[in-house]
Amino acid sequence: MIIELSDEMIKQYAKKILGFAYSKLQNTYHAEDLMQEILCSLADSLRKHETIADLDGFVYTVSCYTWSKFLRSNKKHWNNLDVDLFSDLKSGQDIEEDAVNKQFIERLKTEIAYLTALHRQITLLFYYENKTGDEIAKLLNIPHSTIRWHLSEIKKKLKMGIEMEGNLSYQPKRLWCGHDGWSNDMNMHGIGQNPLVDNICIACYGTALTIEELSRTLRVAAAYIEPLINDLLYMDYLKTVGKNKYQTNFFIRTRQHELLIAKYKFHHIDPYAKKIISVFRAHLDKICEIDFVGAYLDRDFLLWALMPLSLQKWYHNSLGEVLKKHHILFDTPKRKDGTQHWVCAGFKVEDLPDGFTSKEVEFKKSNGSVKTRSSDSGEHSLQYDGYATSKIGVLWREFGSPNGDLRGIRRVAALIKSGDEPNEYDKAIIASFAEQGYAKVENGKPVLLIPFFDKDEYAKLQNILDVVQKEAGETLFIPFIEGFVNAIEKEIPPFISDDERAYQKYQAYPQHAVLYWLADNGLLRYPTDEEAKRLCTVVWCE
Numbered sequence: 001m002i003i004e005l006s007d008e009m010i011k012q013y014a015k016k017i018l019g020f021a022y023s024k025l026q027n028t029y030h031a032e033d034l035m036q037e038i039l040c041s042l043a044d045s046l047r048k049h050e051t052i053a054d055l056d057g058f059v060y061t062v063s064c065y066t067w068s069k070f071l072r073s074n075k076k077h078w079n080n081l082d083v084d085l086f087s088d089l090k091s092g093q094d095i096e097e098d099a100v101n102k103q104f105i106e107r108l109k110t111e112i113a114y115l116t117a118l119h120r121q122i123t124l125l126f127y128y129e130n131k132t133g134d135e136i137a138k139l140l141n142i143p144h145s146t147i148r149w150h151l152s153e154i155k156k157k158l159k160m161g162i163e164m165e166g167n168l169s170y171q172p173k174r175l176w177c178g179h180d181g182w183s184n185d186m187n188m189h190g191i192g193q194n195p196l197v198d199n200i201c202i203a204c205y206g207t208a209l210t211i212e213e214l215s216r217t218l219r220v221a222a223a224y225i226e227p228l229i230n231d232l233l234y235m236d237y238l239k240t241v242g243k244n245k246y247q248t249n250f251f252i253r254t255r256q257h258e259l260l261i262a263k264y265k266f267h268h269i270d271p272y273a274k275k276i277i278s279v280f281r282a283h284l285d286k287i288c289e290i291d292f293v294g295a296y297l298d299r300d301f302l303l304w305a306l307m308p309l310s311l312q313k314w315y316h317n318s319l320g321e322v323l324k325k326h327h328i329l330f331d332t333p334k335r336k337d338g339t340q341h342w343v344c345a346g347f348k349v350e351d352l353p354d355g356f357t358s359k360e361v362e363f364k365k366s367n368g369s370v371k372t373r374s375s376d377s378g379e380h381s382l383q384y385d386g387y388a389t390s391k392i393g394v395l396w397r398e399f400g401s402p403n404g405d406l407r408g409i410r411r412v413a414a415l416i417k418s419g420d421e422p423n424e425y426d427k428a429i430i431a432s433f434a435e436q437g438y439a440k441v442e443n444g445k446p447v448l449l450i451p452f453f454d455k456d457e458y459a460k461l462q463n464i465l466d467v468v469q470k471e472a473g474e475t476l477f478i479p480f481i482e483g484f485v486n487a488i489e490k491e492i493p494p495f496i497s498d499d500e501r502a503y504q505k506y507q508a509y510p511q512h513a514v515l516y517w518l519a520d521n522g523l524l525r526y527p528t529d530e531e532a533k534r535l536c537t538v539v540w541c542e
Helices: 007-025 028-048 055-077 095-114 117-128 133-140 144-163 195-203 211-218 222-234 255-268 270-288 299-325 358-366 387-391 402-418 424-436 455-472 478-491 498-505 511-520
Strands: 175-182 238-241 245-248 340-347 369-374 379-385 439-442 445-448 537-541
Touching: 007 028, 007 055, 028 055, 095 117, 095 144, 095 211, 095 222, 117 133, 117 144, 117 222, 133 144, 175 195, 195 211, 195 222, 211 222, 211 245, 222 238, 222 245, 255 340, 255 358, 255 478, 255 511, 270 299, 270 455, 270 511, 299 379, 299 455, 299 478, 299 511, 299 537, 358 387, 358 511, 379 402, 379 511, 387 511, 402 424, 402 445, 402 537, 424 439, 424 445, 455 537, 478 498
Parallel strands: none
Antiparallel strands: 175 340, 238 245, 369 379, 379 537, 439 445
């Protein structure tokens, strides 16, 4: 049957389509809108089909599809009562009143869920179990006058909640989280892992909230929030304000804050970087003459590994002098579980703020992390991760076992120096390091691809580095750190502790900025992808 939408066809099906629309919407105006949508869809569909075997079935199918699309597009704009409220009504009832009452009851249940545990318990006992005030007082071991006060407060809260306009403004967000110091829980008690924990901390950041206010803000029953708040309070990640309000007790980094840090480093690091590369290149030949394992590596690659040893000392010497000069003393927070650490957290996804150039945004990528490790038998290592390692997909490099791996590096270095044939155990160690990118085998002999210094060699290295540090200035970074504090201080909120404010203000860390500024400006060669696997890694013995 060849079909086109005609006046006759519209007359034939209009009443049926309108009836279909009204049966779905129970509203004349919305039904007429849906009817028009169905007719438009029908016209489009008929043009796409050359023949139709069952026209009635075809019209019904198009009507159902159009209804689904119409519902998805418009439901969020409607404020009607749910049509399911009419399903169990009996004749003789006031349909509108009964539906409104049912919706009111559902809203009341929601508001009760937002109450604190004690108020939920009193509400259930008084209104649902019909207990008297005296009975509730005896059950909960609370004075009768206090129960009366609680009932009055409950009524006020429920009335206020029901009359309040729906809260649609809060947008859930996610955090990343780590720590600086010692923690028993690498998951940070859910921060950065549990979306509800994240949003409790975000909602209470800068604004102290009661459990009811927090529950209503997040649209989550208080029963789900209370145990998380107790855990966060135990770890001092939240603090109590007044009697019953809670506030986040750590700094949450924003993209604005991190870009301000990058902007400061980008515009102020160049004189320090130029001085450092100059003195290091002047002494690099002397360092290589020590003849340590790895002295045969590319000179620029060695600078990536060796400069961080002095950068660490320059920074911490300078920071110590600045703190002493300004009488700043802060201590890492001691947590109730016996650990001692700062919370390092920030928003996972944020829009790029205004006021920053593309070069400043790009330079932010140079931020990274530094790790030092020590073994029981006297080996030590230093590793930097940053932009070069992240480009090859390596965000966190680390020797797997501080004792086994660092002792293993010493063993491989000893084999290289002695020229002895590695045994089967040695071969397994070498294979492990080769897989990580720290070693390789040439002509059956192991080759270390990172610098390694034994005890005597390290002592000689330190003598040269002492000269390097004195030539550049033992407290080279004092002006840099003081300028950083002035630039970043206004970004640290006043509601966190004085210790936390001091800790955040003095997080200048110019080490990565030096390395990447030199590379960006052609004074230090950027590593190859293969070199990036082992970049900024050095091992030594004491």
